[in-house]
Amino acid sequence: MRHILVSTRDPEWIESWRDSSPADAAVVSTAGIDETVETVGRSARIDAIVTDSPEVVSAIREEIPGTFPVLLFEEGSPPRWDEVDAATCWRA
Numbered sequence: 001m002r003h004i005l006v007s008t009r010d011p012e013w014i015e016s017w018r019d020s021s022p023a024d025a026a027v028v029s030t031a032g033i034d035e036t037v038e039t040v041g042r043s044a045r046i047d048a049i050v051t052d053s054p055e056v057v058s059a060i061r062e063e064i065p066g067t068f069p070v071l072l073f074e075e076g077s078p079p080r081w082d083e084v085d086a087a088t089c090w091r092a
Helices: 011-020 033-042 054-063
Strands: 002-007 025-030 048-051 070-072
Touching (some): 033 054, 054 070
16 A cells, blocks of 8 residues: 655645545645644655645655655646656655
8 A cells, every 4th residue: 555645735636636546545635834744754654745835845855854755746736646657756
Protein backbone atom coordinates (compact mmCIF):
# COMPACT_ATOMS: atom_id res chain seq x y z
CA MET A 1 0.00 0.00 0.00
CA ARG A 2 1.31 3.45 -0.96
CA HIS A 3 0.28 6.47 1.07
CA ILE A 4 0.06 9.88 -0.59
CA LEU A 5 -0.36 13.05 1.39
CA VAL A 6 -2.25 15.70 -0.57
CA SER A 7 -1.59 19.09 0.96
CA THR A 8 -3.96 21.75 -0.35
CA ARG A 9 -6.82 23.98 0.68
CA ASP A 10 -8.71 23.02 -2.49
CA PRO A 11 -11.19 20.16 -1.91
CA GLU A 12 -11.27 19.43 -5.66
CA TRP A 13 -7.59 18.44 -5.48
CA ILE A 14 -8.25 15.92 -2.76
CA GLU A 15 -11.21 14.39 -4.57
CA SER A 16 -9.26 14.27 -7.85
CA TRP A 17 -6.48 12.25 -6.21
CA ARG A 18 -8.90 9.96 -4.40
CA ASP A 19 -10.95 9.34 -7.55
CA SER A 20 -7.96 8.64 -9.79
CA SER A 21 -5.68 6.72 -7.42
CA PRO A 22 -5.13 2.98 -7.88
CA ALA A 23 -6.51 0.46 -5.42
CA ASP A 24 -3.12 0.05 -3.70
CA ALA A 25 -2.88 3.73 -2.77
CA ALA A 26 -4.31 5.57 0.22
CA VAL A 27 -4.82 9.32 -0.01
CA VAL A 28 -4.44 11.36 3.17
CA SER A 29 -5.23 15.08 3.11
CA THR A 30 -3.98 18.11 5.01
CA ALA A 31 -4.07 21.86 4.55
CA GLY A 32 -1.37 24.34 5.42
CA ILE A 33 2.27 24.19 6.36
CA ASP A 34 1.97 23.29 10.05
CA GLU A 35 -0.57 20.52 9.58
CA THR A 36 1.39 19.01 6.68
CA VAL A 37 4.75 19.02 8.48
CA GLU A 38 3.13 17.59 11.62
CA THR A 39 1.42 14.79 9.66
CA VAL A 40 4.62 13.84 7.86
CA GLY A 41 6.63 14.03 11.07
CA ARG A 42 4.43 11.58 12.95
CA SER A 43 3.64 9.16 10.13
CA ALA A 44 6.22 6.75 8.78
CA ARG A 45 3.65 5.57 6.24
CA ILE A 46 3.63 8.63 3.96
CA ASP A 47 5.41 7.75 0.71
CA ALA A 48 5.04 11.06 -1.15
CA ILE A 49 3.49 14.50 -0.86
CA VAL A 50 1.53 16.28 -3.57
CA THR A 51 0.90 19.99 -3.07
CA ASP A 52 0.05 23.26 -4.77
CA SER A 53 2.00 25.31 -2.20
CA PRO A 54 5.66 26.26 -2.67
CA GLU A 55 5.69 27.17 1.03
CA VAL A 56 4.79 23.57 1.96
CA VAL A 57 7.64 22.30 -0.21
CA SER A 58 10.10 24.66 1.52
CA ALA A 59 8.89 23.65 4.98
CA ILE A 60 9.19 19.93 4.16
CA ARG A 61 12.75 20.45 2.87
CA GLU A 62 13.67 22.35 6.05
CA GLU A 63 11.94 20.13 8.62
CA ILE A 64 12.08 16.59 7.21
CA PRO A 65 15.54 15.08 6.65
CA GLY A 66 16.34 13.13 3.49
CA THR A 67 15.02 13.23 -0.03
CA PHE A 68 11.33 12.90 0.61
CA PRO A 69 9.37 12.87 -2.70
CA VAL A 70 7.38 16.09 -2.96
CA LEU A 71 5.51 17.00 -6.13
CA LEU A 72 4.57 20.64 -6.63
CA PHE A 73 1.76 21.50 -9.03
CA GLU A 74 0.34 24.88 -9.97
CA GLU A 75 -2.83 26.02 -8.26
CA GLY A 76 -5.93 25.63 -10.36
CA SER A 77 -7.20 22.49 -12.00
CA PRO A 78 -6.23 19.51 -9.88
CA PRO A 79 -3.84 16.91 -11.31
CA ARG A 80 -4.87 13.29 -11.53
CA TRP A 81 -2.86 10.25 -10.48
CA ASP A 82 -2.58 9.05 -14.06
CA GLU A 83 -1.02 12.38 -15.11
CA VAL A 84 1.96 11.91 -12.79
CA ASP A 85 5.12 10.16 -13.94
CA ALA A 86 5.44 7.21 -11.55
CA ALA A 87 9.25 7.38 -11.67
CA THR A 88 9.13 10.95 -10.37
CA CYS A 89 6.60 10.23 -7.67
CA TRP A 90 8.17 7.03 -6.36
CA ARG A 91 11.88 7.68 -6.69
CA ALA A 92 14.11 5.96 -4.14
